[in-house]
Amino acid sequence: MKNVIVILIVIMGLLIWVASGKIGRELAHSSVDLAKSKISERKEVKDITYGLINAAKELNKDTPKMLSDQLRLDRVYADTTQASITYSHTFVNISSKATDFDFLNNNLPKTIKFLCNDDDMNWLMLKGGLYKYIFKDKDGIEVGEFSISYSDCLEHKGV
Numbered sequence: 001m002k003n004v005i006v007i008l009i010v011i012m013g014l015l016i017w018v019a020s021g022k023i024g025r026e027l028a029h030s031s032v033d034l035a036k037s038k039i040s041e042r043k044e045v046k047d048i049t050y051g052l053i054n055a056a057k058e059l060n061k062d063t064p065k066m067l068s069d070q071l072r073l074d075r076v077y078a079d080t081t082q083a084s085i086t087y088s089h090t091f092v093n094i095s096s097k098a099t100d101f102d103f104l105n106n107n108l109p110k111t112i113k114f115l116c117n118d119d120d121m122n123w124l125m126l127k128g129g130l131y132k133y134i135f136k137d138k139d140g141i142e143v144g145e146f147s148i149s150y151s152d153c154l155e156h157k158g159v
Helices: 002-060 108-117 119-126 150-155
Strands: 071-079 084-091 130-136 142-148
Touching: 002 071, 002 084, 002 119, 108 119, 108 142, 108 150, 119 130, 119 150
Parallel strands: 084 130
Antiparallel strands: 071 084, 130 142
16 A cells, blocks of 8 residues: 555656646746847837838938929838828928818828838838828918828728
């Protein structure tokens, strides 16, 4: 009887030892997976930051740039804290005192459609970022602004 108890204790000890080894391996694998995930997240943030800064830098090489006889792109700003890129425009011949700028809102669906359907542009929104547009009149007074994110693409799918 004493031998049976000793054998049972040894078997239980072996089972606990095997189980603890498996638990240890599972914990190790979980830790490795978590570390890989964190590294991947940091790499993605770094890639977004790099993309934003480079996009702004490249676009600003040509600014200020007339986009039409009325509209000038003044500057492009990268905001890495919000994962956004901002386009600052000026209506060069239009004063806010003389014009209603509701047409900016009327053109919003076209801008959303363009950004959502253009693979070179929508990468930022797919990563959680957004595009911002600021418009000023000829006197430098802000007359409108809007932001576009991936949720706008989903809302305007039929655009």
